[in-house]
Amino acid sequence: MTDTLEQRRRALAALLVMVASGGGLSFPARAETTADFDVTARIEPGCLVDGLGSAGNAGTIGTLDFGEDSSLSTATHNATTTGSQAIRLRCTPGVSLTMSIDGGTHLASGARHLQRGGDTGSRVAYSLCRDAGCTQPIPVGGTSGVTVTAANANDVRLPVYATLTLPGGRIPGVYSDRLTVTLSW
Known part of the structure; x- marks a missing residue:
């Protein structure tokens, strides 16, 4: 009789194991979980230079x-880039845009100069300004702000004016210089 009782205990234990393990049948496990994640983008104020070349060169x-x-003239002459500006600059209205202009290829004694070819003795000093009357000078390497509003945001013009007074007695020829403008925002 003990064998039968022992056999029943084993059969009952096997049955319990089978029930606990799903009876040998596989039931799909199902659970639902949800979680959230944030999606963000930050749009910063800035500028776009159309036609920007390699290494930030805008042409x-x-x-x-x-x-x-x-x-022989000793006349004063004025010039501006506003009508001949070749690049298109677009900025977010209100962006803090600054411009810096170097001393040019013929900088001497802290002043910009036009020079006739390679002749360093044939120079004429000139000044850059932010306004047509040249009351707001643009110093060599100094920065000056450029106003960006809703009215000009899609076509920002760089306010560069210049003045020179001819010293008279200069050798005839073409006098030139090349400036580099750096824009920051």
């Missing part, structure tokens, strides 16, 4: 052309 901004005069 030619424009030309300051003082025109022609006699080699």
